[in-house]
Amino acid sequence: MSLAQPVFKSWAPVWLIRITIFLLITPSLLLFTLSTASSVAAAGYYGIEPADVLYSMIVFYAALAGFFALERRFFTFFATKEYFLICMVIEAITCYACFHTNNLYVLLPVRFIQGLANCMSTSILITLMFGSLQSERAKEIGYSVFYGLLLAIAPISALITSPIIDDFDFNVLYKFIIFSFVPGSVVLLLIMNNVRLNRKMPLYQVDWYSFVLYSGMLCSIGYVLLYGQQYYWLQDKRIVINLIASAVLMVINILRQLHQKRPYIDLTIFKRRNFVVGAVMIFLLYLVRGAFGITTLYFGSTLGMDPRNIGYLLIVNLIGIVIGSLVSSRMVILRRPMRLIWLYGFFILLIFHSWMWFLFSTQADALTFAVPLFLQGAGVGMLMTPIIIFMISSVPGHLGSSASAAGVFFRFMGFCTSIALVNYFSLRFKTDHMNRFQDQLSSLNPVVAERLKMYTGALTSKGVAPDQAAKIARGLLNRSVEAQASLRTMMDYYLLVSILIAVILLIIALIPYLNRTKINLKSNQPAPAGY
Secondary structure, three states, rough: OOOOOEEEEEOHHHHHHHHHHHHHHHHOOOOOOOOOHHHHHHHHOOOOOHHHHHHHHHHHHHHHHHHHHHHHHHHHHHOOHHHHHHHHHHHHHHHHHHHHHHOHHHHHHHHHHHHHHHHHHHHHHHHHHHHHOOOOOHHHHHHHHHHHHHHHHHHHHHHHHHHHHOOOOOOOHHHHHHHHHHHHHHHHHHEEOOOOOOOOOOOOOOHHHHHHHHHHHHHHHHHHHHHOOOOOOHHHHHHHHHHHHHHHHHHHHHHHHOOHHHOOOOOOHHHOOHHHHHHHHHHHHHHHHHHHHHHHHHHHHHOOOOOOHHHHHHHHHHHHHHHHHHHHHHHHOOOOOOHHHHHHHHEEEEHHHHHHHOOOOOOOOOHHHHHHHHHHHHHHHHHHHHHHHHHHHOOOHHHHHHHHHHHHHHHHHHHHHHHHHHHHHHHHHHHHHHHHHHHHHHOOOOHHHHHHHHHHHHHHOOOOOOHHHHHOOOOOOOOHHHHHEEEEHHHHHHHHHHHHHHHHHHHOOHHHHHHHHHOOOHOOOOOOOOO
């Protein structure tokens, strides 16, 4: 789109523009993972369960995904500077509210509003980023940078937040975010001209009904998938109510979109075979990627690493993401077959999950996991951008917005489904392993008695009373059994994911038309809500 006046002032160098955009995108993306930077610290501060902390992130995500299709109307109505300023003010106010409240029923709606504002601000920043890139090659690099940053935000969040949590209360993180917005916002407002990036469109016939129905559906789906195993699924009326609500809202949404003249999300995108393939692949990628949370949980719960040291270890994973994103970008630029890129990426992830299956142990050196963590980062870095490019290239330009919104939906579903699977294995299979180990110990009474005698003797020699020493010894043995059950559960889940990746590799190898897909980067820009 040609503009009578350039977006940025003539004296602003390109490097300053890009640094400024980066300074603003990073805290915006940090807001997504901020509530789970330390689930234990957040749960302790707010007086809630760790699952409630995770649900606050799902609500944030649902607001992003639900508002994306509607956000473009506001973007075209306001001037760019005005719109950006409104977004920053809303984000600052919601962060200030999260800083002061310790009530879950206040936190959830505030996080929802925060998700709306985050979608708006990220939309502006991504538009500015792609507007400053002129060549097709630059756009390919831009995709890799943006989605690489999305992948890297988790280890970056761990590195940034862990020192703050060690020295301050959890809510100080929101104050940190407020101050982190200031430098980039001031610079961006100084270097931008007062221009519009699109022709102004009045705010009439705004489809608020679809937004409410769609967002409500996402919140209900997230609630069912997060709390389902914890509340024993259909045995709890809360799960039943939310399951019925999500099904009814989904039917209403589909019927509404099919009969609207200007649908919220144009469902004709699902007639494109390549889009459906890309949607399935992004869903599966998020399922596979969700298993990485087990690795970080293992570092903290089994190996006893504190969040700061886990953050330092995740630097290796961050390096892998950067290298994987650069390699995939280069392969896309050189027009390598899409199927080949996907095969490389999933094969690297198969190596990671298979290797980790052998490394799970109650005692291990942190450096042992350096290479596997690098491979995990390289694998997801190689896959994310090519899959997104494949999806948006499969639809014509006028359906680009609907394709992006639907793509966010599948990423949301993959994210929530991975949480449900991890919860199922953690709560169900861990209990099964605990019972099996207890039965085995019962059948080995002499061995158990000898181990308890050894623990008791060691404690008694340190001056502990015999009765108290016996109780402590029994507790140590139970802790050892629980640790082994946790390890066995982690190994089972990684084995399942490895089998899933092997099936994905086989499917990709049997889809010949992927090589004939034409990459069309001009069809659309990436979805700002693409976490």
